[in-house]
Amino acid sequence: MPEGPLSGITVVECSIWMLGPLAGVMLGDLGADVIKIENPHSPDGSRNLVSVAAWDLELPGGKSSMFEAANRNKRGVGIDLKADGGPELIKELARDADVFLENFRPGALARLGLGYEELKKVNPRIIYGRASGHGFKGPEFGRPAIDGLGQSRSGLMWQNGRAGDPPNWNTIAMADVMGANMLAYGVVTALAARERTGLGQQVEISHIMASIWLQYWAVSACMLRDLPEWARFDRDNAANPLYNLYRCSDSEWIFIGCVNAERDWLPLCRALDMDPAVRDDPRFQTFEGIRTHNTELIRILERQFATRPRAVWENRLREEPDLVFDRVQRIRDLPNDPAVQANDYLVEVDNPAYGKRFLPNHPVAFSETPASIRRPPPGVGEHTAEVLRERLGFDDERIAELVINGVIG
Numbered sequence: 001m002p003e004g005p006l007s008g009i010t011v012v013e014c015s016i017w018m019l020g021p022l023a024g025v026m027l028g029d030l031g032a033d034v035i036k037i038e039n040p041h042s043p044d045g046s047r048n049l050v051s052v053a054a055w056d057l058e059l060p061g062g063k064s065s066m067f068e069a070a071n072r073n074k075r076g077v078g079i080d081l082k083a084d085g086g087p088e089l090i091k092e093l094a095r096d097a098d099v100f101l102e103n104f105r106p107g108a109l110a111r112l113g114l115g116y117e118e119l120k121k122v123n124p125r126i127i128y129g130r131a132s133g134h135g136f137k138g139p140e141f142g143r144p145a146i147d148g149l150g151q152s153r154s155g156l157m158w159q160n161g162r163a164g165d166p167p168n169w170n171t172i173a174m175a176d177v178m179g180a181n182m183l184a185y186g187v188v189t190a191l192a193a194r195e196r197t198g199l200g201q202q203v204e205i206s207h208i209m210a211s212i213w214l215q216y217w218a219v220s221a222c223m224l225r226d227l228p229e230w231a232r233f234d235r236d237n238a239a240n241p242l243y244n245l246y247r248c249s250d251s252e253w254i255f256i257g258c259v260n261a262e263r264d265w266l267p268l269c270r271a272l273d274m275d276p277a278v279r280d281d282p283r284f285q286t287f288e289g290i291r292t293h294n295t296e297l298i299r300i301l302e303r304q305f306a307t308r309p310r311a312v313w314e315n316r317l318r319e320e321p322d323l324v325f326d327r328v329q330r331i332r333d334l335p336n337d338p339a340v341q342a343n344d345y346l347v348e349v350d351n352p353a354y355g356k357r358f359l360p361n362h363p364v365a366f367s368e369t370p371a372s373i374r375r376p377p378p379g380v381g382e383h384t385a386e387v388l389r390e391r392l393g394f395d396d397e398r399i400a401e402l403v404i405n406g407v408i409g
Contacts, residue, residue: 174298264323
């Protein structure tokens with residue numbers, strides 16, 4: 001297999017839970033050698049996460065699906081950062097590394113002598129990527145944070161549900177995942193800048209800013225129009241009934257995305273075999289009329305979609321090539337989706353602990369230097385001796401001494 005675009009790049013990752021580790025996954029997928037540092041006595045807490053919102057996340061052997069999802073393509077090294085010699089050992093690993101990642105509570109690593117100012121003394125070319133909840137400036141620097149904070153503080157919780165609903169935490173960890181994307185993007189950009197300038201630098205992201213960016217269009221429009229909030233979607237009162245969701249006779253759902261309602265009205269009527277009285281109804285011939293009589297048209301379309309199963313409607317809608325529509329799927333449907341299969345959006349990975357499973361592939365496709373999943377998530381300290389021998393030239397006697405002194409595990 002060809003090498004990934006970040007082949008030859010070394011990442012030292014001191015991060016926990018989702019935001020930092022998922023950024024490490026993205027860099028690892030691209031070919032970087034990601035060395036995950038964990039305290040052998042108190043490892044990444046996500047290893048022990050067994051449920052979210054009462055959903056069981058445990059895999060065979062007591063493994064957490066959160067940890068497994070956020071730590072592929074890494075080598076595990078167990079180092080106690082609070083033990084005498086622990087921070088010094090991290091500095092040695094960072095001396096010839098390209099990237100250092102961390103998402104501990106702001107200031108925690110700096111107090112151990114592992115902040116950017118200290119690491120750049122031993123490696124001026126290092127890219128130091130760090131993440132926090134509130135950012136690294138202002139009076140809230142140092143506050144603890146978690147995914148829900150990013151969603152709540154940024155306004156994102158008000159985008160879920162219908163108008164009038166209370167705010168809602170989206171359990172798919174949107175702030176963590178978006179933050180990880182931003183952190184990986186920042187690191188890769190800084191690596192590109194280093195090629196031009198020769199300089200390392202610090203890269204910072206936060207839950208709040210990542211969640212604001214996730215709402216880029218909504219936040220921008222509200223600021224430009226001086227609006228207090230973004231409109232929440234209500235399918236029962238959609239301004240354009242031709243841009244809406246409808247339940248079919250088999251209780252499966254279909255999404256119609258006809259932005260140009262006037263142009264698409266007649267083709268949609270043909271596909272749905274609508275009664276000529278509805279097709280020719282003067283109320284529905286212009287967008288203004290459709291918007292004015294939206295609730296009546298929604299009820300008409302609901303009744304029509306409810307007469308046949310979704311597969312039938314999909315076939316009929318495909319006969320009108322300019323209509324925009326698609327099925328509304330669940331996660332369980334993805335492995336059998338033809339577009340997912342054809343583009344390898346999910347890849348089957350064989351893990352020795354729990355067998356074959358589908359996992360999301362790297363989201364970006366490269367024609368010459370493809371991303372790949374090369375190794376399963378590591379056990380705590382699984383590769384400690386290997387990495388210390390390879391990266392630092394330690395012999396067995398030196399490694400044994402570190403074990404005896406409680407520095408590594």
